[in-house]
Amino acid sequence: MNFAFTERALTLQQRLTDFMQQHIVPRLAAWQTEVEAGHYPVSFMQDLKNLAKAEGLWNLFLPDLKENEPGTRLSNLEYAPLAEIMGAVPWAAEVFNCNAPDTGNMELLHLFASAEQRQQWLVPLLNGDIRSAFAMTEPDVCSSDATNIQTLIQKDADDYVINGRKWFITNASHPNCQLFIVMGKTDPNAEVHQQQSMILVPANTAGIEIVRNIKVMNHLSPEGHNEVVFRNVRVPAANLLGKEGSGFALAQARLGPGRIHHCMRSIGAAELALKLMTERAIERKAFKQQLYQHGVISQWIAQSRMEIEQARLLVLKAAWMIDQYGAKAAAKEIAMIKAIVPSMQEKVIDRAIQCFGAMGLSPDTPLADLWVNARALRLADGPDQVHLRSIARMEIKHAKEHLGQSSAYLVQRKI
Numbered sequence: 001m002n003f004a005f006t007e008r009a010l011t012l013q014q015r016l017t018d019f020m021q022q023h024i025v026p027r028l029a030a031w032q033t034e035v036e037a038g039h040y041p042v043s044f045m046q047d048l049k050n051l052a053k054a055e056g057l058w059n060l061f062l063p064d065l066k067e068n069e070p071g072t073r074l075s076n077l078e079y080a081p082l083a084e085i086m087g088a089v090p091w092a093a094e095v096f097n098c099n100a101p102d103t104g105n106m107e108l109l110h111l112f113a114s115a116e117q118r119q120q121w122l123v124p125l126l127n128g129d130i131r132s133a134f135a136m137t138e139p140d141v142c143s144s145d146a147t148n149i150q151t152l153i154q155k156d157a158d159d160y161v162i163n164g165r166k167w168f169i170t171n172a173s174h175p176n177c178q179l180f181i182v183m184g185k186t187d188p189n190a191e192v193h194q195q196q197s198m199i200l201v202p203a204n205t206a207g208i209e210i211v212r213n214i215k216v217m218n219h220l221s222p223e224g225h226n227e228v229v230f231r232n233v234r235v236p237a238a239n240l241l242g243k244e245g246s247g248f249a250l251a252q253a254r255l256g257p258g259r260i261h262h263c264m265r266s267i268g269a270a271e272l273a274l275k276l277m278t279e280r281a282i283e284r285k286a287f288k289q290q291l292y293q294h295g296v297i298s299q300w301i302a303q304s305r306m307e308i309e310q311a312r313l314l315v316l317k318a319a320w321m322i323d324q325y326g327a328k329a330a331a332k333e334i335a336m337i338k339a340i341v342p343s344m345q346e347k348v349i350d351r352a353i354q355c356f357g358a359m360g361l362s363p364d365t366p367l368a369d370l371w372v373n374a375r376a377l378r379l380a381d382g383p384d385q386v387h388l389r390s391i392a393r394m395e396i397k398h399a400k401e402h403l404g405q406s407s408a409y410l411v412q413r414k415i
């Protein structure tokens with residue numbers, strides 16, 4: 001394994017850090033004020049996007065962009081620390097066109113779209129001209145098992161007709177969300193992993209009802225985590241993404257790199273929380289000692305540093321493995337980081353909140369928002385337990401294939 005960053009990667013890290021400090025951090029309060037006043041997207045978002053694009057800090061997440069597609073071609077390992085830098089501010093990734101769920105959708109289109117679909121949807125997404133949503137989760141079934149999905153995508157002459165109810169669909173409130181990638185069943189009688197398909201649904205198609213923007217832990221995201229009903233929604237058959245019955249495989253492909261991007265940003269959020277906690281512990285005094293001089297708080301600082309470093313190394317390993325051997329070969333590492341990193345982020349931010357006292361729960365620090373993101377991420381893109389299940393299955397499969405190898409280490413005592 002080689003995690004050493006190239007000269008190019010180090011230069012990009014510095015440029016991105018400078019961009020964050022010059023253009024994003026000074027606008028944190030303005031972003032909050034505008035969003036609370038109902039102005040979304042905020043007035044300065046497009047200017048920031050133009051600036052990021054002009055500076056070559058654009059579409060940093062896609063390693064294999066085609067020649068005419070805008071962006072900087074980086075490996076996952078090169079992208080990891082950049083996503084980490086963005087992760088300190090929840091809305092920053094959009095400035096660089098690197099935000100979920102658009103990134104995952106662009107990856108899907110990049111891998112599986114036809115030439116016409118690429119032109120119609122991928123090009124404007126890569127240019128940052130439109131936003132998109134990914135609609136898989138349903139209120140009526142355990143959606144962490146994608147085979148449960150009930151939405152129907154039924155063939156009717158030259159069209160498909162979609163019927164179903166989805167929820168927690170991120171971006172669906174974004175005024176510029178123009179595309180839903182919908183997962184549903186084209187053949188409920190096929191083999192269990194061949195029943196699903198994905199289809200591209202323009203957001204202005206008749207029959208789509210945005211029921212509500214669901215609050216996440218009482219926090220309303222302006223881009224939305226929406227409940228959406230698809231009622232006799234009719235689109236041309238050419239809108240199918242990939243082949244009929246390939247939806248489950250496409251979902252697996254989409255979630256691999258997407259999960260690693262989330263984790264990279266989580267490390268950035270945890271790193272910021274640790275820095276805030278440490279500075280606060282140096283500045284504030286209780287019971288005649290600075291906070292850091294209280295053993296328990298210095299332990300929180302030490303534990304947080306160790307946990308962040310552990311998590312970062314595993315994320316870098318996962319990124320390196322995807323680069324070297326592909327997402328499939330890195331399946332265990334991806335599952336491990338998805339189970340470890342959001343929990344680590346939650347724990348570190350929780351300590352920082354405690355160290356800040358009541359202020360930690362207020363909007364005067366970013367901690368409360370970052371904590372909510374961490375908590376949500378333990379469910380979004382698969383609950384922790386599902387990733388643990390996958391890791392255990394891989395371990396057990398490996399052990400069964402090598403059964404007996406470790407038994408030589410057993411000490412057989414004969415009396």
Ligand SMILES: Cc1cc2nc3c(=O)[nH]c(=O)nc-3n(C[C@H](O)[C@H](O)[C@H](O)COP(=O)(O)OP(=O)(O)OC[C@H]3O[C@@H](n4cnc5c(N)ncnc54)[C@H](O)[C@@H]3O)c2cc1C
Pocket residue numbers: 101133134135136137138141142143144145167168169170171216225376377379380381382383384385386389
């Ligand atoms: C902020 C946010 C944004 C989201 N954005 C999107 C989006 O854009 N598009 C989209 O389609 N979905 C989105 N989701 C939904 C998310 O992907 C689902 O919530 C997740 O996949 C879990 O599905 P579920 O809620 O149906 O939970 P269920 O499948 O009902 O699972 C409930 C619980 O059962 C337990 N469980 C499940 N399987 C196992 C197992 N094998 N072993 C042990 N325990 C198990 C786990 O504790 C799990 O949390 C988002 C969610 C959140 C919170």
